[in-house]
Amino acid sequence: MGRGLFDEVTLSFDQGTVTLSGNLPETLPTWFERDERVDTVRAPAMWYRDTVRWLTGRRIDFTDDAGASCRLPLRIRTEFRAHPYQREALRAWLDAEGRGSIILPTGAGKTFVALGAMLKTGYPTLVIAPTIDLMNQWYALIADAFGTEVGILGGGYHEVRPLTVSTYDSAFIYSGDYGNRFDLLIFDEVHHLPSPKNRQIALMSTARCRLGLTATYERQDGAHRELESLVGPVVYRLGVKDLKGSYLSEFEIVRISAKLTDYEAERYKKACGEYYGFLRQAEMKTFGSGWNEFIKMSAYDERARRALVAKGEMKRLIAGAERKLEVLDMLLKQHIGDKVIIFTEHNDLVYRISREFLIPAITHETRARERKWILDGFKGNLFERIVTSKVLNEGIDVPSAKVAIILGGSASPREHLQRLGRILRRSASRSSAVLYEVVASATAEMGVSTRRKKNVNT
Amino acid sequence: MLTLDLLRAKIVGDEIRPVYLTISGGKKYLMAAETILKIHRQHVGSALGELNSALGQFTGGSADYKVYRGLAKVLEEFCEVGRPSEVDAEDLRMKVFEAAAAHRPIVRSPDLIFHTTAGDALDAISGEIGLAPDEIEKGLYADLKENQLLVSLDPLLDAVGLIERYNTALAQALLYRAIQMRVEVYDNYRQVFQFIKLARLMHTIERIDGGYLITLDGPLSLVTHTERYGVGMARLLPALLRCKRWQMEAVVNTSFAGHRIFKLGNWCGLTSHYTEQASFDSSAEEAFYEKFSRNKKSKWTIEREGGLLDLKGTVMIPDFAFRHPDGREVYLEIVGFWRPEYLEKKLEKIRRAGSAPLVLAVPAGMNCSFEDYDGPVVHYKTRLLLKDVLPAIESAYTNCA
Structure with a gap:
């Protein structure tokens, strides 16, 4: 558009990239590429900070139309008694010029570090979480901590404010639009960032400061090495062993088995017959690459497809076994007056429990306002129990409960550790937490449960 | 549109092609489309959960489940969905759970110590809530997707129409994974560029015989192969399908076989659901067009919006293009009675067009100066006259050459 009289250098933001126009020096930093389509030079927006430094270093006057620089007058309302390790972690991040990742075990209060980073920098901040549920939790936490309006991008909301929460999916979609609106990016569960899509969130943002948070930094595919350029180096690391006992409470695991009803057992047997019958007949294996082959085959072979459907039916029967509800009833009766969180595998069961016991439910369908109301109610003793599906798995703001009851579940060890993190969190009372795991007996789920326990103490 | 997991495509040499459903090839899929439509029609008034089961x-249990689920997914666009209850479910839950908390513990099987079941509690709080217990039960999770009602289904849609829409959606889904698209177009420029702009794609334009070759991608494509602009390309496709003559080649990133080419053109037989462009902006334009076409004296032929001026980053599509048998090409832009700001923008565009052979037609007595414009300007009162325009066309070319 209308250029200045002396055609001075302008640094602009264009859909996730920065461009330089005007009277440019002969040589430009290596990260810039000439763009013949519109006659300009362009670089991913991530290079914004270095470009500003480069221009300033050469004493080149320029107009900055790209960045988001402003300071928010943030005040924290929540009283935090920070642990020394939390302060150390924040210090290390600030010393690294506000770039880098912090590795803390689940339940060790990484949210404190995030709030501290927001408070210390005062920058407009985008917090990015892997799921809508986690995004909702961040929303409630930040709104509460600073007593300010917080924007939401994702899960049906499209409202951008100086402090905004988002999911990786939505942040990816809108990084061209809002890539220059935030000067601090906080990546929750930062190990999700190095994927071809997600990495563009970091690439297309002008944010000077970036904070990665996770309990599980290393990825099996080695892609975490990319995080160094996208977010910054690991600036602080603490393992579960460093914390257990001193900061996290002890817990006890009680496993209870529940038999299938006759009706369920019959259907289970039938589904088993169909599934294993096919595997035998087709001489298929379902471990290693065999499982992938089976899935592929089910896309064109009717019998394989039916076997897959039968497998799904088996899983559903186990997860929703009637007896589990009776066991649940019994456990709840034993824990009158205790705070209880109930976890299930599927949403169907969450809603069923919610209706049958008239207790509030949180699933991925629960919107931010209601979720906040439920969690506040749980913290404030309005409710003694809440029921939730997988959503509170990888999480932050789950209130401390004394009892957790898991009804069915998947076998991922990391997921399991993170679940335990919920009740491992320091609770006010001195008495230790209990984890009940209710599994359907004489079924595959026993195997799953054994596999899990091994990982608890690693 | 379809989601990526429902995409069906196959690799043929360097190419990747969607696996379209053919109607002539066999009755199987036509019958499936009919069945899926029938299931939907039977469930008008029912909950989506029931429809889905x-x-x-x-x-x-069918190996064709991907096709069937795809058809059902495309059908969603023809369905109207509504709420099953007047009550605000979120609000109701807050009231119910709070009221129920006063009656805890609520148990499933009552015994000597604990005897309040959910049913008892609902009876007890019913008055406080102002709803009968069964109404509470019905409304409690009325906002869940599975509890929403299928209100109506487009009555004009038939199985053939569904399959046609599915096929277009399949091609669009393949474009989600496109890294770059090269399109040859020969008409319908305005609609095509309207969607290019809407999808915020970046373009480079080359003149080719009788049309233009447009290369499409986005800002980040400069530094990395990315599929992030594929959604925009998918949105453009139905506009391309409206062109009389066109073809395209997209580079698609397949997860299993690297990059492959996806080709489409006016031979593809896919249908567009975008509406056709209105043909004329004003009756004055239409009258001028009629008159020019009927005029036998001049060798120039006229085409409405028949050319592009590339303004690097944006395009201008003048109202008319004129072509001479000797290969000359001149454009005409009719400046209407617009607001000053709009006119300023238009003028800026025209100035940037620079050396293009462009004639401006300006209303007589318009309060705006065209001093900056060095091409020919024609003034008109109520209608544009041929005797004014023809010499201007001739001079436009000499001016610019």
């Missing part, structure tokens, strides 16, 4: 019964 009925669909599940039909699609579940």
Whole structure:
């Protein structure tokens, strides 16, 4: 558009990239590429900070139309008694010029570090979480901590404010639009960032400061090495062993088995017959690459497809076994007056429990306002129990409960550790937490449960 | 549109092609489309959860479930969905759970110590809530997707129409994974560029015989192969399908076989659901066009919006293009009675067009100066006259050459 009289250098933001126009020096930093389509030079927006430094270093006057620089007058309302390790972690991040990742075990209060980073920098901040549920939790936490309006991008909301929460999916979609609106990016569960899509969130943002948070930094595919350029180096690391006992409470695991009803057992047997019958007949294996082959085959072979459907039916029967509800009833009766969180595998069961016991439910369908109301109610003793599906798995703001009851579940060890993190969190009372795991007996789920326990103490 | 997991495509040499459903090739899919439509029509007034389990019964055990689920997905665009209850479910839950908390513990099997069941509690709080217990039960999770009602289904849609829409959606889904698209177009420029702009794609334009070759991608494409602009390309496709003559080649990133080419053109037989462009902006334009076409004296032929001026980053599509048998090409832009700001923008565009052979037609007595414009300007009162325009066309070319 209308250029200045002396055609001075302008640094602009264009859909996730920065461009330089005007009277440019002969040589430009290596990260810039000439763009013949519109006659300009362009670089991913991530290079914004270095470009500003480069221009300033050469004493080149320029107009900055790209960045988001402003300071928010943030005040924290929540009283935090920070642990020394939390302060150390924040210090290390600030010393690294506000770039880098912090590795803390689940339940060790990484949210404190995030709030501290927001408070210390005062920058407009985008917090990015892997799921809508986690995004909702961040929303409630930040709104509460600073007593300010917080924007939401994702899960049906499209409202951008100086402090905004988002999911990786939505942040990816809108990084061209809002890539220059935030000067601090906080990546929750930062190990999700190095994927071809997600990495563009970091690439297309002008944010000077970036904070990665996770309990599980290393990825099996080695892609975490990319995080160094996208977010910054690991600036602080603490393992579960460093914390257990001193900061996290002890817990006890009680496993209870529940038999299938006759009706369920019959259907289970039938589904088993169909599934294993096919595997035998087709001489298929379902471990290693065999499982992938089976899935592929089910896309064109009717019998394989039916076997897959039968497998799904088996899983559903186990997860929703009637007896589990009776066991649940019994456990709840034993824990009158205790705070209880109930976890299930599927949403169907969450809603069923919610209706049958008239207790509030949180699933991925629960919107931010209601979720906040439920969690506040749980913290404030309005409710003694809440029921939730997988959503509170990888999480932050789950209130401390004394009892957790898991009804069915998947076998991922990391997921399991993170679940335990919920009740491992320091609770006010001195008495230790209990984890009940209710599994359907004489079924595959026993195997799953054994596999899990091994990982608890690693 | 379809989601990526429902995409069906196959690799043929360097190419990747969607696996379209053919109507002539066999009755199987036509019958499936009819069945899926029938299941939907039977469930008008029912909850989506019931509809989905009925669909599940039909699609579940079949190896064609991907086709069936795709058809059902495309059909969603023809469905109207509504709430099952007047009550605000979120609000109701807050009231109910809070009221129920006063009656805890609520148990499933009552015994000597604990005897309040959910039913008892609902009876007790019913007055406080102002709803009968069964109404509370019905409304409690009325906002869940599975509890929403299928209100109506487009009555004009038939199985053939569904399959046609599915095929277009399949091609669009393949474009989600496109890294770059090269399109040859020969008409319908305005609609095509309207969608290019809407999808915020970046373009480079080359003149080719009788049309233009447009290369499309986005800002980040400069530094990395990315599929992030594929959604925009998918949105452009139905506009391309409206062109009389066109073809395109997209580079698609397949997860299993690297990059492959996806080709489409006016031979592809896919249909567009975008509406056709209105043909003329004003009756004055239409009258001028009629008159020019009927005029036998001049060798120039006229085409409405028949050319592009590339303004690097944006384009201008003048109202008319004129072509001479000797290969000359001149454009005409009719400046209407617009607001000053709009006119300023238009003028800026025209100035940037620079050396293009462009004639401006300006209303007589218009309060705006065209001093900056060095091409020919024609003034008109109520209608544009041929005797004014023809010499201007001739001079435009000499001016610019």
